[in-house]
Amino acid sequence: MIIKGSAHVFGDHINTDYIISGKHKSRMTDLKQMAEYLMEDIRPGFYKEIRPGDFIVGGINFGCGSSRETAPWVIKEAGIAAVIAKSFARIFFRNAINIGLPVLVADIDSIQEGDELQLDIDKGKIKNLTRSFTLTTTALPPFVQKILDAGGMKSYFNAHPNFDL
Amino acid sequence: MGMTLAEKIFSKHAGREVKAGEIIIADLDAMMTHDANRPVALDIFREFKGTKLCDPEKVVQIIDHHFPAPGETNANVHRQMRQFKEKMGGILYEGEGICHMVMPEKGHVLPGDLVVGSDSHTCTYGAIGAFSAGVGSTDIGVAMISGKLWFMVPETIKMNIVGTLPKGIFAKDVILHIIASVTANGATYKSVEFTGPVIDSFSMDARFTLSNMAVEMGAKSGLIAPDQTTISWVENHRPRRKYNPQVPDPDAEYSQEITFDVSTLSPYVAKPHLVDNGVPIEELTGTPISQGNIASCTASRIEDLRIAAKILKGKKIAPGIRFLVVPGSKEVLQTALKEDLISIFVDAGASVKSPSCAGCSGGASFGVPANEEVVITTGNRNFQGRLGNPNAYIYLASPATVAASVLEGKIADPRQYFQK
Numbered sequence: 001m002i003i004k005g006s007a008h009v010f011g012d013h014i015n016t017d018y019i020i021s022g023k024h025k026s027r028m029t030d031l032k033q034m035a036e037y038l039m040e041d042i043r044p045g046f047y048k049e050i051r052p053g054d055f056i057v058g059g060i061n062f063g064c065g066s067s068r069e070t071a072p073w074v075i076k077e078a079g080i081a082a083v084i085a086k087s088f089a090r091i092f093f094r095n096a097i098n099i100g101l102p103v104l105v106a107d108i109d110s111i112q113e114g115d116e117l118q119l120d121i122d123k124g125k126i127k128n129l130t131r132s133f134t135l136t137t138t139a140l141p142p143f144v145q146k147i148l149d150a151g152g153m154k155s156y157f158n159a160h161p162n163f164d165l
Numbered sequence: 166m167g168m169t170l171a172e173k174i175f176s177k178h179a180g181r182e183v184k185a186g187e188i189i190i191a192d193l194d195a196m197m198t199h200d201a202n203r204p205v206a207l208d209i210f211r212e213f214k215g216t217k218l219c220d221p222e223k224v225v226q227i228i229d230h231h232f233p234a235p236g237e238t239n240a241n242v243h244r245q246m247r248q249f250k251e252k253m254g255g256i257l258y259e260g261e262g263i264c265h266m267v268m269p270e271k272g273h274v275l276p277g278d279l280v281v282g283s284d285s286h287t288c289t290y291g292a293i294g295a296f297s298a299g300v301g302s303t304d305i306g307v308a309m310i311s312g313k314l315w316f317m318v319p320e321t322i323k324m325n326i327v328g329t330l331p332k333g334i335f336a337k338d339v340i341l342h343i344i345a346s347v348t349a350n351g352a353t354y355k356s357v358e359f360t361g362p363v364i365d366s367f368s369m370d371a372r373f374t375l376s377n378m379a380v381e382m383g384a385k386s387g388l389i390a391p392d393q394t395t396i397s398w399v400e401n402h403r404p405r406r407k408y409n410p411q412v413p414d415p416d417a418e419y420s421q422e423i424t425f426d427v428s429t430l431s432p433y434v435a436k437p438h439l440v441d442n443g444v445p446i447e448e449l450t451g452t453p454i455s456q457g458n459i460a461s462c463t464a465s466r467i468e469d470l471r472i473a474a475k476i477l478k479g480k481k482i483a484p485g486i487r488f489l490v491v492p493g494s495k496e497v498l499q500t501a502l503k504e505d506l507i508s509i510f511v512d513a514g515a516s517v518k519s520p521s522c523a524g525c526s527g528g529a530s531f532g533v534p535a536n537e538e539v540v541i542t543t544g545n546r547n548f549q550g551r552l553g554n555p556n557a558y559i560y561l562a563s564p565a566t567v568a569a570s571v572l573e574g575k576i577a578d579p580r581q582y583f584q585k
Contacts, residue, residue: 013349013439017527017548021555022201026231026528027238029203041555061350061383065548067285069301070203090354090385091285095301143188143315153303157213163190163315 001122003081004129005053007115008046009108010039014058015065016092018042020074022066034070035077050079055117057108058085063092072096072103082119084108084126084137097144100152105138167414169321170388171356174296174411178279185320185420194295195223195273196308197282199264200242201230201528202301206283207249209306217253219312222405224255225273227264230522235530255309262494262520265289265377265462270496275399275408276391281308286462286545288384291376292369293399294391294410296356299380319356319385320420322347326363328428333580335472336371337464337543337563339363340378341433343425345443353383355420358413363427364389369398370468377463378545381440432579434541435561438549446566449576454560455538456487457571460524464543464564465493467500473568474506476582482514483574489532490515491524513571527553534559541570 024037039046056075062085063071072095075083082102086109096103102121111117116129124137140148143165150156157163168176169185176182178191198206207226218224226246234240243259250257261267265286268274278295281287283305290297300314308314326339344351357379364372372389379387389395391410399408431445459465459473470492482488490510492498498520501507507517516532518524523531525544533553534540540552540559547559562570565579 015546015548017546017551021550021553022526022528023530023533023550023553025203026201026530027236029238029242031203034203041550061353064349064383065285065546067283067287067299067301068202069283069303073203087350087353089350089383091299091301091380094304098301098303141188141317153307154213157307157311161311163311163313165188165190165315 003053003119005051005055005081005117007055007057007111007113007117008049009057009111009113012059013061013064016063016068016071017065019071020068025068025070031070031073031077035074038074038078047078052079053081054079055119056080056083057111058083060086062088064089067091069095069099072099072101076101097148098153100148102148106135166418167416169356169417169419170358170390170411170413171296171319171321171386173413174277174279175316175318177277177409177411183318185318187318188315189318190313190315191279192313193223193281193308194278195225195280196305197225197227197264197268197287198305199230199284200228200239200246201526202283204302205242205245206302206305206309207246209302210309213306213310215306215310218255218309221254223312224309225268226250226255226257227267228259229263230526230528232260232521260495260519262497263462263522266494266497269293270402270494272403272405275404275406276395276410277408281305281314285380286377288379288386289373289377289462291379291387292372292389293395294389296386296388298385319354321356321358322352323358323360323419323422325361325422325424326359326427327361327424328363328426330363330427331430333565333583334430334432335563335565336367336374338430338433339427340375341435341443341561342430344378344382344441345433347382349381349439349441350383352379355384357384357387359387359389365392368468369394370466373466374464381545432563432566434566434576435547437547437558437560440546440561446576446578450578452576453539454486454541454570454575456489456532456534456540457567458489458524458532458540458542458544459564459567460489460491460542461544462493463545465491465497467497469543469564470497470501470506473564474509476565476568476579477513477572478509480513480572482571486571486574487532488513488515488571489518489524491518492520494520527551541567541576543567
């Protein structure tokens with residue numbers, strides 16, 4: 001699958017409270033409605049800047065903090081096609097795979113805000129169309145890749161209720 | 166080569182010998198979920214066509230983040246959880262306190278267990294020698310149906326805590342110091358084993374504080390090998406089943422071993438807005454505060470309240486300061502009432518709330534600071550907006566430091582109260 005979109009660049013240690021703050025999460029249950037508050041505490045108005053297919057680019061430890069699965073959900077519901085980061089926090093990574101949001105590890109230092117990226121998920125390549133270079137993403141463990149390929153844990157578990165490793 | 170504590174527990178639950186790096190399917194002893202998750206785990210259970218719980222004894226729902234309900238959405242989520250319990254069975258607690266206090270207190274988590282919870286601080290149970298990890302709603306939904314989950318067996322960092330802890334310095338100072346040293350992602354994907362003479366001397370309350378914050382350095386679990394202190398505590402809390410404590414082999418293979426000598430440690434305080442921003446208190450004394458919180462699954466246990474009460478007894482907090490006390494569980498509150506600790510706090514000027522996640526989780530809508538205000542708290546996260554306002558500043562500290570600080574209205578060194 002090949003996706004084209006703009007890069008929205010965030011720093012290191014973007015925690016799940018920043019992705020969706022507890023105060024908004026607690027007063028609603030609709031994930032689409034919640035998506036309007038994506039990153040609101042650190043970048044007000046961010047939701048309105050997103051075009052479907054865009055990417056979030058993060059530094060180290062993206063998604064640290066609370067285990068809220070709401071965090072990858074609001075990213076997905078806001079139209080973000082994938083998150084590319086230097087590294088991910090463990091629970092966020094697992095939640096993202098479970099809901100079918102691609103999370104890719106790459107050395108993102110040379111990507112700048114607004115760069116047009118073309119992501120080839122199957123080949124693990126990110127082409128920066130603005131600056132003409134290509135990055136390679138770190139391959140997922142095969143079992144984790146299977147869950148993502150199925151579109152997330154729901155389809156995977158329906159087909160494999162005993163988790164075929 | 167021997168096995169780490171994590172490898173031992175995973176081997177027992179996978180039914181074969183497993184090593185760090187392997188992806189495995191393992192049986193779970195318990196799975197916990199609470200009311201702050203969106204989607205709620207029970208939604209996943211239904212969506213994944215769950216028809217019955219894998220084992221009703223293993224499934225624990227806890228209403229703690231928004232209790233009593235501050236808004237209609239929360240109230241309706243609570244009702245949904247109660248209805249699910251009525252229909253599907255399992256165990257439900259509400260008003261008993263914070264999930265990570267209630268799970269061990271009620272005997273649901275035992276030494277040698279493998280447990281998951283839909284909360285990042287599920288790593289708290291590492292203190293009783295259970296491998297426990299935070300996951301999301303989907304994983305809990307799957308676990309409720311199948312009774313098992315997939316895991317990558319983690320490598321382990323051994324943290325050896327040595328020396329003699331000076332007076333006025335507590336487990337919270339130790340863990341803030343460790344996190345500042347290894348950074349917020351210094352243990353990502355790994356298990357941590359806390360060991361050494363300081364750990365041996367720690368009470369269970371102190372150990373829970375330590376294990377609770379393992380996730381703040383990225384760790385999957387923060388384990389302490391069970392000893393006599395552990396077993397006595399567990400036996401005093403009515404274990405719900407037989408258990409099989411595990412300890413690491415002496416020749417286990419660790420990815421890293423780090424020694425911390427705490428003999429000269431100062432009280433530690435983490436500055437806004439990152440948990441690994443910890444510094445010795447000398448760098449911060451005198452910083453004006455607006456509010457002090459004793460709350461959260463990190464440090465609102467009976468020992469934490471005793472330490473704070475010792476400092477506050479017969480005194481008044483500084484004028485214009487708010488002081489919030491949220492005992493972590495009903496068990497803690499009842500003990501605190503018997504020991505007259507609550508009256509010490511109230512006399513000093515505290516607002517005391519019923520056991521819950523209030524005072525730490527921003528979703529609780531309790532004690533939200535105003536713009537530019539500074540809060541010092543015994544909680545675990547100082548992220549921007551964590552307490553409900555992104556324009557406030559949160560400092561993390563021990564219960565002693567919070568108590569000393571509300572008396573002076575500024576960040577204050579608690580060691581002066583422990584000299585005798």
